[in-house]
Amino acid sequence: MELLAQMDQARDLLQKAGVDGWELAASESRTLTIAVRDGEVDKFQAAHGQGLSVRVYQDGRPGFAYVMGPQDDSLARAVDQAVAAAAAADQDEHFALAEPGGSYAEVDVFDPALAAESTADKLARANGLLQAAKDYDPRVTHVHPAQVSEAESWFYLLNSRGLDLSRRATRVSASAVAIAAEGDHQEMEGESDSRRFLAELDVAWVGRQAARRAVACLGGAPVPDGRYSVILENRVAAEFLELLAQSLMGDNLVKGRSLLEPYQGKTGASDLVTIIDDGLYPRGLATAAFDGEGTPTAAKTLVDQGVVRGFLFDLAWASRAGSRSTGNSLRSSLKLPPGVGMTNLYLQPGQGGLDELAAGLDRGLVVTEVMGMHTADPVSGEFSLGASGHLVEAGRVTRPVKSIALAGNLLDLFKSVEAIGGDLRFFGSLGCPSLLVSALSVSGG
Numbered sequence: 001m002e003l004l005a006q007m008d009q010a011r012d013l014l015q016k017a018g019v020d021g022w023e024l025a026a027s028e029s030r031t032l033t034i035a036v037r038d039g040e041v042d043k044f045q046a047a048h049g050q051g052l053s054v055r056v057y058q059d060g061r062p063g064f065a066y067v068m069g070p071q072d073d074s075l076a077r078a079v080d081q082a083v084a085a086a087a088a089a090d091q092d093e094h095f096a097l098a099e100p101g102g103s104y105a106e107v108d109v110f111d112p113a114l115a116a117e118s119t120a121d122k123l124a125r126a127n128g129l130l131q132a133a134k135d136y137d138p139r140v141t142h143v144h145p146a147q148v149s150e151a152e153s154w155f156y157l158l159n160s161r162g163l164d165l166s167r168r169a170t171r172v173s174a175s176a177v178a179i180a181a182e183g184d185h186q187e188m189e190g191e192s193d194s195r196r197f198l199a200e201l202d203v204a205w206v207g208r209q210a211a212r213r214a215v216a217c218l219g220g221a222p223v224p225d226g227r228y229s230v231i232l233e234n235r236v237a238a239e240f241l242e243l244l245a246q247s248l249m250g251d252n253l254v255k256g257r258s259l260l261e262p263y264q265g266k267t268g269a270s271d272l273v274t275i276i277d278d279g280l281y282p283r284g285l286a287t288a289a290f291d292g293e294g295t296p297t298a299a300k301t302l303v304d305q306g307v308v309r310g311f312l313f314d315l316a317w318a319s320r321a322g323s324r325s326t327g328n329s330l331r332s333s334l335k336l337p338p339g340v341g342m343t344n345l346y347l348q349p350g351q352g353g354l355d356e357l358a359a360g361l362d363r364g365l366v367v368t369e370v371m372g373m374h375t376a377d378p379v380s381g382e383f384s385l386g387a388s389g390h391l392v393e394a395g396r397v398t399r400p401v402k403s404i405a406l407a408g409n410l411l412d413l414f415k416s417v418e419a420i421g422g423d424l425r426f427f428g429s430l431g432c433p434s435l436l437v438s439a440l441s442v443s444g445g
Helices: 003-017 072-088 112-116 119-136 203-216 234-248 250-254 315-321 354-359 410-415
Strands: 021-037 040-058 061-068 140-159 164-182 185-195 226-232 275-278 299-304 345-347 363-371 382-393 396-409 417-420 425-427 430-432 435-444
Touching (some): 003 021, 003 040, 003 140, 061 072, 119 203, 164 203, 226 234, 226 354, 234 250, 234 275, 234 345, 234 363, 234 410, 234 425, 250 315, 354 363, 354 396, 363 396, 410 417
Parallel strands (some): 226 363
Antiparallel strands (some): 021 040, 040 061, 140 164, 417 435
16 A cells, blocks of 8 residues: 555544544655675665554543554554553643644755666675775775665655645665784774765775775774873764763753753853754755654754753653754654654864874874773763774874773763864764864773
8 A cells, every 4th residue: 555545544544533633654765785795796685664653642641553564454453552542641731743834944865866876886886885995905805794775765744733744865875894904913894974865975985994994903902091182083073972962852851861951051061062953954864854743943053162052852842841842853763752863963073184183192092983882871971981093192193002991971071172173074963073182091901
């Protein structure tokens, strides 16, 4: 059954159910993944998925249900389940449905060239990725996987208030893992990139970067324990920013789980730090004219030169906080009700790259990888992480470093930012430049 026909049928069922309010969210996607190994196709996987979720509101009680796939008979069951869930739920005065009439910006996130590309060209793209990694350095012994993928998606949103919205988007990605060997040393490193538009994805760059990172790590050794000035490469800085972003979510604010709650209107980070969430960032991977509930998206400055200015809200958590939705309702899955999430969240860049940040250091570290970020505590901010990277001496990178650990506090880290690079890069929908942080505790292996 076609998705739009499913929605029409579900709308009829909901109108007949006589609930006080309802919402239908539906999505459809087509994906293709190609991986190559040693010149041969290792994976060729195409998939098509669709689903629909139902939210209802009856006598002050919300209910939710979903159905996946084109199943005619499951629609009535899903509507019945949502209504039954509402009957059994507690009253929630903060449940809300978006009203129509908002002003929606034009966004550019669909690439027709992706569908027009031939299968042969898609395969050539994967082989080009593989070859770029292998050709980078003779010490690169293996590249696996070398993979390209693409997706086209549709999203539809209807509710009983008269909201009727839809959007269409594309995404294309490349990833490679390279293994480099020299003598008794062997290192494995990866690289990936994702874009909305095919012409903006440089698969050769991804392959070379995977190989470069693996080769650069060969022969790594620990450094003595101590406190070091540390340059967090943009990919590592983005992991710390992602951890901090949990404290910018309105639900965590209301629950008392935000590190930044005491700093509302006050300085909570270095005055070099400005953090923005922009649902309209040009061709961003989270760019959309409206959020998961139908609220228009926009750019919001959350931290302005170190001062905490705002938090991210959907309709319900905004109501609980006595605020307004910021257009940050996220549907991570149709199998779950929407919740608060970031769009394109990034730390505003400064100038220069890693070399410029390192030039002023007498002795320090460039950290290019951390392990165990999931063990960091987003509520207390405490972290202790495995790490690797490179030693900086007299302003120059001198040798690879591995088997070390970084320990500290997340807020202290962002308060200690001394310089910010101009190398802003997005990893998914989260972006960060490289950061120079003073006096971070480092222990050797």
